[in-house]
Amino acid sequence: xxxxxxxxxxxAVEGAIVQINCTYQTSGFYGLSWYQQHDGGAPxxxxxxxxxxxxxxxxFSSFLSRSDSYGYLLLQELQMKDSASYFCAVMDSSYKLIFxxxxxxxxxx
Amino acid sequence: EAGVTQFPSxxxxxxxxxxxxxxxxxxxxxxxxWYRRVMGKEIKFLLHFVKESKQDESGMPNNRFLAERxxxxxSTLKVQPxxxxxxxxxxxxxxxxxxxxxxxxxxxxxxxxx
Numbered sequence: 001x002x003x004x005x006x007x008x009x010x011x012a013v014e015g016a017i018v019q020i021n022c023t024y025q026t027s028g029f030y031g032l033s034w035y036q037q038h039d040g041g042a043p044x045x046x047x048x049x050x051x052x053x054x055x056x057x058x059x060f061s062s063f064l065s066r067s068d069s070y071g072y073l074l075l076q077e078l079q080m081k082d083s084a085s086y087f088c089a090v091m092d093s094s095y096k097l098i099f100x101x102x103x104x105x106x107x108x109x
Numbered sequence: 110e111a112g113v114t115q116f117p118s119x120x121x122x123x124x125x126x127x128x129x130x131x132x133x134x135x136x137x138x139x140x141x142x143w144y145r146r147v148m149g150k151e152i153k154f155l156l157h158f159v160k161e162s163k164q165d166e167s168g169m170p171n172n173r174f175l176a177e178r179x180x181x182x183x184s185t186l187k188v189q190p191x192x193x194x195x196x197x198x199x200x201x202x203x204x205x206x207x208x209x210x211x212x213x214x215x216x217x218x219x220x221x222x223x
Contacts, residue, residue, distance in 0.1 A: 004151075030208070031210060033210065033211075035214075040216075041216060042112075042113070042200070042214040042215055042216045042217065043152070043200065043214045044214070045211045045212070045213070048210035048211065050210070087151075087152065089152075091210070094157075094164075094165050094167075095140075095157065095164075095165075095207050095208060096142065096154045096157055096165060096168070097142075097144070097152075097154060097202075097212060098154065099144075099151045099152040099153070100151060101150060101151040102151065
């Protein structure tokens with residue numbers, strides 16, 4: 001089967017750094033994406049890793065290790081507005097996204 | 110540039126009725142995807158259009174679901190007859206390239222079947 005595992009909930013304080021891990025087991029793999037979703041909103045694209053290593057975009061970074069079937073999203077200098085659900089998603093060999101069940105991030109003052 | 114739009118935002122229907130959801134992708138995007146999130150679980154793929162052709166419909170749960178994309182622009186997803194387990198949020202996404210790494214999602218249609 002195909003599955004992605006990520007923690008269900010993470011809590012952190014404003015200004016801190018938080019890492020959300022994702023492990024995957026899929027039949028095909030083109031890359032690992034991360035999406036952010038605020039309650040009632042549309043999932044919005046954050047990052048994509050097709051190759052091993054770290055991709056940095058402002059306060060957010062994403063890492064991929066294909067040999068370990070593992071990736072993470074790193075959020076730095078947390079802000080209250082970062083409170084949301086974060087989904088990892090594998091783009092499989094037919095270009096569809098296979099999502100994890102999401103990690104709810106709560107940022108406290 | 111307008112994003113992906115979906116209509117309606119909410120729909121409440123009774124079991125056995127028919128509902129049609131609409132998605133307007135970003136102009137110029139050939140690829141259109143339908144996903145749904147049921148009962149707080151993960152977002153699951155339903156199907157993928159490239160222009161007006163169904164590229165992959167492996168995620169469609171059963172023959173009560175019918176998706177169309179006539180003319181390769183907007184798409185509709187019809188559920189007939191609706192069952193209780195069809196309740197959830199239906200998302201549409203589009204991308205310019207099939208192998209593109211970013212899919213742009215609409216706000217979703219929240220479907221409640223009573």
